[in-house]
Amino acid sequence: MNNNLQFSSVNTKISSMKSKTLQENDYINIMNLSNVMEVLDYLNDNTVYQEVLWDLKGKEVHRNDIESRLYRFRELIIEKLILYIGNEYKDFLKKYLLRYEIEDLKLVFKIVRGKINPEYMDNYIFTTSKYSNIDFSELLEQSSVLDVLKKLKTTKYYRLIKPYSENISEKFNFYLEMVLDRYYYNELIEAVQRLPKTDDEKAAEILRRKIDLYNLEWIYRATKHFDMSKEEILNFVLGHGFKYDYKKLKKIIYSFDPDNPLKNFAGTQYEFIFNHDYDIDLFMERRIDRYIYYKALNLYKSSILTFGKTISFIELIEFEIKDIFSIVESKRYHMSANEISKYLIRTIEVN
Numbered sequence: 001m002n003n004n005l006q007f008s009s010v011n012t013k014i015s016s017m018k019s020k021t022l023q024e025n026d027y028i029n030i031m032n033l034s035n036v037m038e039v040l041d042y043l044n045d046n047t048v049y050q051e052v053l054w055d056l057k058g059k060e061v062h063r064n065d066i067e068s069r070l071y072r073f074r075e076l077i078i079e080k081l082i083l084y085i086g087n088e089y090k091d092f093l094k095k096y097l098l099r100y101e102i103e104d105l106k107l108v109f110k111i112v113r114g115k116i117n118p119e120y121m122d123n124y125i126f127t128t129s130k131y132s133n134i135d136f137s138e139l140l141e142q143s144s145v146l147d148v149l150k151k152l153k154t155t156k157y158y159r160l161i162k163p164y165s166e167n168i169s170e171k172f173n174f175y176l177e178m179v180l181d182r183y184y185y186n187e188l189i190e191a192v193q194r195l196p197k198t199d200d201e202k203a204a205e206i207l208r209r210k211i212d213l214y215n216l217e218w219i220y221r222a223t224k225h226f227d228m229s230k231e232e233i234l235n236f237v238l239g240h241g242f243k244y245d246y247k248k249l250k251k252i253i254y255s256f257d258p259d260n261p262l263k264n265f266a267g268t269q270y271e272f273i274f275n276h277d278y279d280i281d282l283f284m285e286r287r288i289d290r291y292i293y294y295k296a297l298n299l300y301k302s303s304i305l306t307f308g309k310t311i312s313f314i315e316l317i318e319f320e321i322k323d324i325f326s327i328v329e330s331k332r333y334h335m336s337a338n339e340i341s342k343y344l345i346r347t348i349e350v351n
Contacts, residue, residue, distance in 0.1 A: 006085065006086055007304075007305040007306060007307065007309070008305060009084055010081065010084040010085050010309075010310060011303070011304070011305070011309045011310075013080075013081070013084050014081070014309055014310060014313045017077065017080075017313070018300075018313060018316075020047075020048040021048070021316075021317070021320055022047060022320055022324070024348055026042075026046065026047065027323070027327075027344070027346075027348050028337065028348065028350060029042060029046075030042050030043070030324075030327055031327055031330075031337035031340045031341065031350065032337050033331075034331075035331050036061070036063070036066070036328055036331045036332075037060070039327060039328055039331065040053060040056060040057065040061065040066065041057065041058075043324070044056075044057045048073075049069075049070065049073060049324075051073065051076065052069040052070070052072050052073045052076070053066070053069050056069070063325075063328060063329065063332075066325070066328055067325055067328075070321045070324060070325060071100060071103075071321060072127075072128065073317075073321065074314070074317050074318060074321060075097060075100055075127065075128070075129050077313075077314065077317055078093050078096050078097055078314060079097075079129065079130070079131070081093060081310060081314075082094070085310070088195065088196055089195065089307060089310075091191055091194070092188075092191040092192055092194075092195060093310075093314075094131050095187045095188045095191040096188065096314060097127075097129050097131050097132070098184050098187060098188075099184060100127035100129060100132075101127050101129070101132045101134060102180045102181070102183070102184050103127070104127050104134075104136055105134070105139075105157060105176075105180065106173070106176060106177055106180065108136060108139045108140060108148060109145060109148065109172075109173060109176055110173055111140060112139075112140075112142060112143070112144065112145060112147075112148055113145065113172070113173065115173065118140070133155075134152075134155065135151075138151060139151055139152075145165055145168055145172070146165060149161055149162065149165050156183075157180070157183075160179050160180065160183055161176060161179070161180075164176060164179070178236040179236075181238070182236065182238055182239070185207075185211055185214075185238045185239070185240070186238075186239055186240065188207060189204070189207060189208065189211070189239070189240035190240075192204045192207060192311075195307065202299050202302075202308055203299065203303075203306070203307055203308040203310075203311040203312070205242055206292060206295050206296055206299060206311065206312070206315065207311070208240055208241055208242035209242045209243075209291075209292065209295065210288075210292055211238045211239075211240055211241045211242070212241040212242050212243050212244050212270065213270060213273065213288040213291065213292070214238060214288070215237045215238055215241060215244060215249055216244075216252075216265070216270060216273065217273070217284055217285070217288060218233070218236065218237065218238075219233060219237070219249070219252060219253055219256055220256075220258060220261055220274070220280075220284070221281075222236075223253075223256050223258045224258035230253050230254055233253050234249065234250055234253050237249050237253075243268075243269065243270070252264050261274040261280070262274045262275055272287060272291065273287050273288060273291075286343060286344075286345060289319060289322065289345045290345050290346075290347075292315065292319075293315075293316070293319045293345050293346060296311075296312040296315040296316050296319070297312070297316065299311070299312040300312035300313060300316060319345045319346070322345060323344045323345050323346060326340070326343050326344060327340055327344075330343070337350045338350045
């Protein structure tokens, strides 16, 4: 299919989907609601999220019920977009879906190791993607890490997890999460690099900037809060960053001072995550997400006949879901709308 015709078709579909996402007025309305039940009712009665929340209406629900449904919505968006694009782009979108398969693998190992009560596992499992070939029900029937690993022997995950299963320690789940996250981003970036060249390289740039920022966050948190050697911190950095390759990250790690993190980044594009004295830990993730959110929003608006609109829309949906869940979480603490707005990724003025 001619690329211009292909992107015209998929971008029309995306524009239609985007028009049904939450508007600023929706955010203000749900921030002013009193409890989770009212938020759930609003999302069911007034938004496209009814597609995944309809059967929870009127019920007392666990917050993880809502979280798993919201992320299922993003899965459905990606699965729908796969139908509108050529084969050379389908593989890339399927890599996005690895995210939820990987999150569920992490949960399986936590349940098997007794870190999560199996009675509540339905509140946690995210993926029902038709592109996943893993039988999670079978995995949950296993009684040990090694038993789960045997069931994964024919999958790509076996070789990643096997080295950490030979001497299972309290840090097993931590190592597991780090190695699986690194695998996910490697797969995602390698897939985007295989896409046909277009005049829009900004789509890949957004993903690589995310890697930059996640690496800097990791270095800060690992150095400040974890009892880890510099070699171990370096071992878990993500590859394919935009500004920071392995060599630069190594230099940062060996000179990084968590009490003066700005020293390494003053004057750089990323100094914004460290240039606050009192709330680095509290707002670092939000600052990173906000930076990528506005990058994605600009790409969405500027993309016409390129794949950038698809990637930016998927990113924007993820940020919308994060903001909804932040609002849901805030209801546990009876926060005002003005207080809630400080924790949102997008900027919303509340009177």
